[in-house]
Amino acid sequence: MNHKTLQIHSKDNVFVALQDLKAGEKITFEQKVITLKTDVPAKHKFAIGDLCKGDLIYMYGGIVGKAMVDIQSGEVLTTSNVTHEAESFGKKSGTYSWEKPDISSFENRTFQGYHRKDGQVGTGNYWLVIPMVFCENRNVDTIKEAFLDELGFAKTNPYKQLVKEMASLYQNGDSESIKNLTVNTYLDKSPAKLFENIDGIKFLNHQGGCGGIRQDSDALCTLLAGYINNPNTAGATILSLGCQNAQAPILEEKLKNINPNFQKPLIILEQQKEGTEQQLLTRAIKETFLGMAEANLETRKPAPLNKLTVGLECGGSDGFSGISANPSVGYAADLVVALGGKAILSEFPELCGVEQELINRCVTNESAEKFSNLMKAYAASAEAVGSGFDMNPSPGNIKDGLITDAMKSSGAAKKGGTSPVADVLDYGEYVKTPGLNLLCTPGNDVESTTAMAGSGANVILFTTGLGTPTGNPITPVIKVSSNHRLAEKMPDIIDVNTGFVISGERSIKEMGEEILEKIIRVASGEELTKAMILGQNDFIPWKRGVSL
Template identity: 65%
Template sequence: MIAETKQTYLQIHPKDNVLVALQDQKAGSLIYFNGQEFALKDAVAAKHKFTITDMTAGTEVYMYGVLVGKTTRDLPAGSLLTTENLKHAAESFSKKTEEYVWQAPDVSKWQNRTFQGYHRADGQVGTRNYWLVLPLVFCENRNIETLKNAFLKELGYTSTDKYEVQVRELAELYRQGKDLREYTFDAAPVYTSKQRLFPNVDGVKFIVHDGGCGGTREDSDNLCAILAGYCVNPNVAGITVLSLGCQHAQVSILQEKLKERDPSFSKPLLIFEQQKAASESAMLSDAILQTFRGIAEANKLERQPAPLDKLVVGVECGGSDGFSGISANPAVGYAADLIAALGGKVVLSEFPELCGVEQELINRCVDEETVNRFVTLMRDYAARAEAVGSGFDMNPSPGNIRDGLITDAIKSAGAAKKGGTSPVTDVLGYGQYIRRSGLTLLCTPGNDVESTTAMAGSGCTIQLFTTGLGTPTGNPISPVVKVSSNTSLATRLPDIIDLDAGPVISGEKTIEQLGEEMLEYIIGLAGGEFDTKAMELGQDDFIFWKRGVSL
């Protein structure tokens, strides 16, 4: 990436024929670039792009050094790119076109570093120690909520928060007949919380979902695969499973998926099937007793030092903006390279947001088998989308477009930067568990929660999540770190943002500096020194990817 001219606009790659506005630009402003001088024909808001040469209709537009669109009309230099004058276009892809040589970053200062993790019998190391409670079918969601209400406060995992206090105040004022139009609320009341009964258990996590029956067998099998991945994830100490009994997602399928991921699976797995129980009440009472015993046993495990090659980090983006691919994503990518160079594992997902950079990723694949798997999964996914009247070109959301990501290829070229530059060592389908060190590509949708759900199910013990617009997304078992692409967002929404990549835009920090700071943050987070904002908010999102019709 080359430096910006006058700190107000940027050429990301020498091949690019557009510039990105780093600050709002007025129509008529003079632009000086590569010995040229031209005036902006339109006002250009920060994060948006404008042409640096005259373009005729059909001109190929490049950003990040790759094709991201074609113009639909003649555009003079200094024209704002919009959805009206630019359409999605991306390069084709097939086999490797060149050999890839990776220049790994210097990681000598982290070579002997460790984090305090939870060591599991299968050799994995967790960053948290959770007990997990999950249903095999949506029919059990109410019972899951019953268990949640029974456990969390009594074990000291929840507190009286400000919203409960606010409702209590309003109810009391209403009883007194007071005029609520004059009511104001102190946003920082005193919190009350019991001390944790089990200090070495970081939480009891409860999943609910709308699957397990009524759809295709493919969907129920995929659900079992994801749930099995959650059970195997080293952040989980033990599992309580509620099953109705007659659903597609049978206990036997879950057990089969567990054996596929870990033939020697030995964690406590408590299964309760309602249709075999004497009554619902009897089942829940038994579940509470056995789960309590399991949590007490999990509490005996303590954190121990672990090398950094035991880190498994997923990289994700959501609510992206025109700065995401310039600041937050490349910084996360550099952190990913550091982890890969240290022998750790990194997972890059969201296949619709790799559209246009496939050939670059293919060239980074370590062997032909990995290439072929990536090509097959990408083409199969694209065909499925087109079969239902959609396509990757429809991926950008209204928020993405409003903030400068006007084609899927523009969004994808910036999104792929999260994966850094290391070789692609493996490619996995949705629901498969991570197998190799280095960078793995995981086939998921671009949907934030379907993707974060999948990465936790593939073994990620931490996730770095970049955002330009802001999102509260979290995960029940895999801590999610929010990285803002701009300082304005970090300042406006400090309750959901953990790290700010805005200093890259202002020139105060380099991508490499921020990437190193992220690695230090990850080491502290992995060791339980602090929690993320999503964890503090109890943001435990779970949505698995349904790919079939409903029957």
């Protein structure tokens, strides 16, 4: 990599601009000089040689687009001259060989986690309060209001104090002083917790459980069962109305399917059986309090790194994500897999064009076929409503250099590292096989992170080039920046900066190892992620309609 441009793969017929380049600048490549015909913003691509209309565009060694018009050598690629095109895929072929990374410095390492009776180990100890249907959201909110302040889990809202001060100044006729106020004045520490060994009580409000189609309610029950079974969950309180589609017995059956020997505290209350709202809430609050007191007896103990289940996510991606952040996360995932742990790669719309590579990496023909079928079914459902994977890139993606879905996908897939695909899971299925697992989810950031936690991820790595505050109620989300500018501009949401790969100061291997060190500290409760500090508890179940 030089300081101005990068050809990612020798087969690629485009360069990535590592900094803003001006029309007329000359780039030397293989003893040839390329004169830029247009300005090329950092993160965008330009043609190495002349391309004719219909020629295929290659990046990462694969097809990522097709020229819609003739493109001159040195001309920037845009949505006006390039359209989406991707590699086709078929049956699994060949035998995949994996060269494991060096894990000698991590083999005897541990993290401090919560050991569950079923053998899982949590990186946190949370109590959940979950409505079976949206009708119970208000009751859940009432419990939330009752518990957070009194038990010391409430997060101070500095903006509330800011508004209070502004109101006071305004009433005293001093509107001018409002301009000089800063929110930092009102930042203070949260009160001491009553239950020292409980990391939080989380409330999973949602808009599902009734109406729609029965499959939606069934999928919701499966997801909620996964959250209850997640090793980061100490116990749960479930509020059911009683007449909705998402019945409590369905949830219990889903939980039994995931874990026949489930032994955590689980409180299930039905409003139509309890009587008045007061009776329901009083019982729910009392039993939840006693359940949390029981969960507070759990303490952190050393656990081997093979007890890690790491979710791999990206959001707000840019043209550097597939060069710095995603490969670095991929290396960390390879380390976890080599140590005997689990990794989860999701977002199936963002695997478009790399299907054959992943199919060939599948350990079994059954997994390869399952992945192929899920991808085809998902693509068909999108096309049936007049959409398609080609419409996945967001305006932000396009603005920062990801102009086709295949281009975005080729970089996004790097989060999965290079290890064999041990298993393929449909939405809601719980991860059980050590190694890299593919999980069918939408490309939507929160729907995907929500699903990974429901499938057992006890920590999530989330790469971003543009910045997003996304977090999760029970699983810590470690935000990884692809570039220096984002890390410097938004330090309140970024945990790790891989911009050092772009600047040439560090290697993918070095960044991957740094990310694993971060995982160990977060998993041990030694550090909070920025999303945890902000109180970012995003939870969006996927209605199995089309969501790109």
